[in-house]
Amino acid sequence: MEEHHFHLKINWPEGRNSVGDLETKNLKTKISIPPEMDGPGVGTNPDEMLLGAAATCYIITLAAMLERRKIGVSSLTIESEGIVEVEKGIITYKKIIHRPHVVLNKGDLSEQEEKVKQLTEKAEKSCMISRAIQGNVVIGLEPIIEEVN
Template sequence: MAEHHFLLKADWQGGRNSTGFIDAGGLKAEISIPKEMDGPGVGTNPDEMLLGAAATCYLITLAAMLERAKIPVSQLKLESEGIVEVEQGVFTYKKIIHRPKVTLAAEADGKDVEKVGLLSEKAEKSCMISRAVQGNVEIQVEAEIGVEEG
C-alpha cells in the first residue's frame, strides 16, 4: 500500500479576527474568517478551501472518467456551491452542490449523453474528498449536458 503525505504550514497572529497565512506547496494564501461570519474577509477561508477541495477533486475525477469512457468532450466546466448553516451560533457545513456543464463534440450520440449523466453521478461517489466528508456534508450533482451543433 502506498501512502502520500501532504504538508501544510500555517502562521496565525492574534485572535479570532486576525489573519494568517498557509503554505501547502502549490497552495499559498492569506486566511481569515469570511465577512459572512463576521470576520475580516482577508484571503481565503476554510469554507472556500473545503469547497475548492471538493470541486477540484470532483472535476478531475469526472474528467478522468470521461476520458476512460472515450466520450468526445468539447468543453467541461464546473460551478460548485457550498451551503453553511448557522444555528444558535454554531456553523455547520451542510451541503455542496456540483453543477458540471459538459459540452460534447458534434459526433456524440444519445448514448454518450446518457453515459455522461451516469458518470457525473459516479464521479461524486468516487472522488476522494467526497468520500472523506461522506455522512457529514451532503453532496449533490446537477449536471447540464449538451452537444455542439455540427
C-alpha cells in the first residue's frame, strides 16, 4: 500500500473573529469566518476550501477520464456552488453542485455527447474528495456539453 502525506499549518492568533494564516506546500492565504456567518471575511474560509477541494478533485478526475478515452476537448471549466444551512445555531454543509462545462472539438458532439455525460457522472463517484464526504454532503451535477462553434 502506498501512502501520501500532506501537511498544513495554521496560525490563529485570537478568538472567533480573528484572522489566521494558513500555509501548505503550495498555498499561503489568510483565513477567517465569512461575513455570511458574522465573521470578518478576510481571505478564504473552511466553506470555500471544502468547495475548492471538491471542485479541483472533480475537474482533475474528469480531465483524466476524458484523456484516457481520447475524447478531444477544446475547453474544460467548472463552476461549483456550496450550500451551507444554519438551523437553530447548527451549521451544516448540505450540498455541492458542480457545473462542469465541456467543449468538444468541432464535429465530435453527436458521437461523444453521451460518453462525456457518463464520464461527468463517473468522475463525481471516482473523486477521492467526493468519496470522503459521501453520506454527509449531497453532490449535484449540472453538466453542459457542447462543441466548438
